[in-house]
Amino acid sequence: MLGVMASKTIRKIRRKSWCTFISGLCSLVLLCLFSFNNQHLFRETWDSKKNPSSKFYSRPLEMGYHYRNLQNVIHYGNVSQIQSGVISEGTLFKEQLKHDDPRRSKTLTEEAKVSGKTDKLYSMDMEKERKRRLPQAIIIGVKKGGTRALLEFLRVHPDVQATGPEPHFFDKHYHKGLEWYRMLMPETMPNQLTIEKTPSYFVTKEVPSRIFKMSNSTKLLLVVRDPVTRAISDYTQILSKHGGKIKSFQSSAFLNNDTTKINTSWIVIRIGLYVKHLENWLSVFPSEQIHFVHGENLVTNPGEEMKKVQNFLGLKQFITEQHFLINKSRGFPCIKKKITNKRGHCLDETKGRKHPKLPADVISSLKRFYRPYNEKFYQVTNINFNWI
Incomplete structure (x- = not known):
């Protein structure tokens, strides 16, 4: 009787050990893959040849609908300073947008033109009324x-x-x-x-x-x-x-x-x-x-x-x-x-x-x-x- 119980206990321990072993092995493989991808992404983001610092800082945020409201505050062209120090001349927002999404760039450019014309016409009307x-x-x-x-x-x-x-x-x-x-x-x-x-x-x-x-x-x-x-x-x-x-x-x-x-x-x-x-x-x-x-x-x-x-x-x-x-x-x-x-x-x-x-x-x-x-x-x- 005791021999039968001991045999069953040993079989249960073996099963659990194999499960633990397989789970650990899967975790190790996933960890290696994640580490490899993370290093790859890091190199792609900060590669000085592909992405210089000026280009990185000059990339526009995803402003969506609010972009038109901000265009009178954020001018196309240079990014002068960002807290920690002086940043080199940035690329034009619209040029960067063309690289990212030509259709989005076209939409924003048209909006800028319309808004610019509206501001100009408003100023002209104000001058005419004075x-x-x-x-x-x-x-x-x-x-x-x-x-x-x-x-x-x-x-x-x-x-x-x-x-x-x-x-x-x-x-x-x-x-x-x-x-x-x-x-x-x-x-x-x-x-x-x-x-x-x-x-x-x-x-x-x-x-x-x-x-x-x-x-x-x-x-x-x-x-x-x-x-x-x-x-x-x-x-x-x-x-x-x-x-x-x-x-x-x-x-x-x-x-x-x-x-x-x-x-x-x-x-x-x-x-x-x-x-x-x-x-x-x-x-x-x-x-x-x-x-x-x-x-x-x-x-x-x-x-x-x-x-x-x-x-x-x-x-x-x-x-x-x-x-x-x-x-x-x-x-x-x-x-x-x-x-x-x-x-x-x-x-x-x-x-x-x-x-x-x-x-x-x-x-x-x-x-x-x-x-x-x-x-x-x-x-x-x-x-x-x-x-x-």
């Missing part, structure tokens, strides 16, 4: 009311382009024609608004009809401030230009130095008769096309005034109170092109000049003179500017 246009909006006045500040604030808006110097076309150079005027305008895109300012337009009788003839849809901006303060500011500017060698304010503002008799022929006084000049404009333009900017509020609360201006001009609300900071030495607002800027663009020193101190009776006489005109102006504009 042109000098007649202004859609004009700051018509008033002098020393804050027109320069308003223009500089509007320049910050990305959809606004403005002239530099005052054109004075509709009052002084009208005989030169609209083409001459148009050439003074900045180049703009169709979605941008062209604007100019000439404060003397407001007091020139011929200007409203001339602007209307150019375009009956022109939007007009009028910046007004207390006429008494405006007159003194105007005189201060004239005084600085003439080095102080002009008559006193009183001798020019009053007839025979009599404070009860105002000299309305003096332009400094006449400009402040806002309602008289406005009647001339309203005889040509509807009131909806004229926006009145509160000059005092433009200084103390520029964000609020600019919100109203942007609404009137049909612009997106880009300029806000965050764009402004106050120049403490002059008490005048400066505007930042970007909210994140620490400094802003301030108007030159000619703005915010110190006014000469006038006698109290002169100020009182001027206020009495302007009061009835101011009240009528409030009625016509439906705005109470609170000028005392």
Whole structure:
């Protein structure tokens, strides 16, 4: 009995040994084959004669559909550097693709041509659309009311382009024609608004009809401030230009130095008769096309005034109170092109000049003179500017 069991056990061990032996032999053969193929592949990949390093690095990735999106980033031609060092000039992508797959190369080349033509046509269209246009909006006045500040604030808006110097076309150079005027305008895109300012337009009788003839849809901006303060500011500017060698304010503002008799022929006084000049404009333009900017509020609360201006001009609300900071030495607002800027663009020193101190009776006489005109102006504009 024991002999039979021993015989069976020996036979089982022999069978398992042969299986183990055969399995090991197969594994050894497979390992040899894999090692041979791996060495062959290694030699084929790095053979310096067949595959130089420049060719290896210049082979394009399988970009598929995304290739067209990347062609503006990865240019055909050279591969300059790859992390570890400088790599020699690579072969052209399209030449490499021809070697790999001619049909794929042809497809990508055609895509590149189409995309290139599209980019070129787009650039050409953009250039064609950029042109000098007649202004859609004009700051018509008033002098020393804050027109320069308003223009500089509007320049910050990305959809606004403005002239530099005052054109004075509709009052002084009208005989030169609209083409001459148009050439003074900045180049703009169709979605941008062209604007100019000439404060003397407001007091020139011929200007409203001339602007209307150019375009009956022109939007007009009028910046007004207390006429008494405006007159003194105007005189201060004239005084600085003439080095102080002009008559006193009183001798020019009053007839025979009599404070009860105002000299309305003096332009400094006449400009402040806002309602008289406005009647001339309203005889040509509807009131909806004229926006009145509160000059005092433009200084103390520029964000609020600019919100109203942007609404009137049909612009997106880009300029806000965050764009402004106050120049403490002059008490005048400066505007930042970007909210994140620490400094802003301030108007030159000619703005915010110190006014000469006038006698109290002169100020009182001027206020009495302007009061009835101011009240009528409030009625016509439906705005109470609170000028005392």
